[in-house]
């Protein structure tokens with residue numbers, strides 16, 4: 012397959028204000044009639060194949076819980092810079108903590124957003140000389156001393172979305188003509204629950220518009236909560252479906268009561284490209300306006316390796332294959348795949364805690380970030 016080249020604003024047409032993403036209700040799947048359940052699976056198959064994106068409502072969170080997550084996020088970013096820097100990600104071999112605006116890169120360009128990365132609160136995995144480097148990903152979070160309330164708000168959110176994600180994985184298995192429990196064992200016990208709380212500051216005159224540059228998510232499934240400010244855009248492919256990913260950007264503005272769900276690269280590989288890990292980006296808000304979002308990336312246990320699926324002939328005939336980008340190889344082993352993405356996105360952590368394995372991951376000592384995780 013040819014190398015994937017991400018689109019630039021030069022080869023995509025002007026934005027459309029019409030949201031092209033369907034809204035699905037998870038309750039149709041979890042507690043609906045057999046007909047509602049079947050319709051949910053059919054719609055999920057359609058949109059996961061074409062766009063790889065959808066809105067989801069009825070996903071099991073109360074408005075009180077949503078408000079608590081957004082308030083916790085706002086409170087965190089309102090802290091004085093030195094309190095945020097005190098829990099900088101550069102302190103954490105587990106890639107947890109604060110990243111200031113401009114410190115993260117997508118395809119070598121700076122992203123203009125600050126963020127707090129939170130994982131499941133777990134003990135580090137005991138290290139010995141033969142431990143694979145990905146075992147360093149597990150470990151505790153860094154929390155700001157001044158805001159004890161954000162810990163339960165964010166950890167509860169992880170758990171709510173893990174359950175929603177597991178329902179979606181069952182529905183996706185059915186959509187792919189597989190047994191409903193196909194993904195169950197890989198995601199049971201200690202799945203990787205990666206929450207990224209994100210603040211996009213308004214851009215000053217003449218500044219870059221890259222809140223987060225064009226990328227595919229590298230994991231399995233992303234569940235995104237947006238506050239009230241738009242900015243997310245998804246690539247709608249044109250009919251030619253070229254590997255360059257040409258098309259036009261469609262907006263995915265916040266819709267109250269919904270999450271935006273998208274497919275990650277691991278599911279794209281497993282389904283031989285039937286499911287689409289689609290390219291998306293975030294445009295910085297205008298001056299004096301900011302944007303808040305909370306992205307949750309659900310992945311299998313670090314040690315899980317997901318097998319490629321054998322699709323029924325009618326789906327296999329439509330599968331597009333997978334773009335193999337030599338600069339960004341796709342790996343089905345969860346720990347290795349996640350580590351690859353994290354090392355490329357966070358060069359400071361990479362140089363400090365993973366210097367011994369950078370070469371093996373194709374990263375030069377002192378390199379800037381190249382991709383996104």
Ligand SMILES: O=C(O)CCC(=O)C(=O)O
Nearest residue numbers: 209223228243293304306
């Ligand atoms: O903030 C958003 O709306 C999306 C962020 C995103 O795509 C990501 O962090 O992977």
Ligand SMILES: [Fe+2]
Nearest residue numbers: 226227228291
């Ligand atoms: Fe993303």
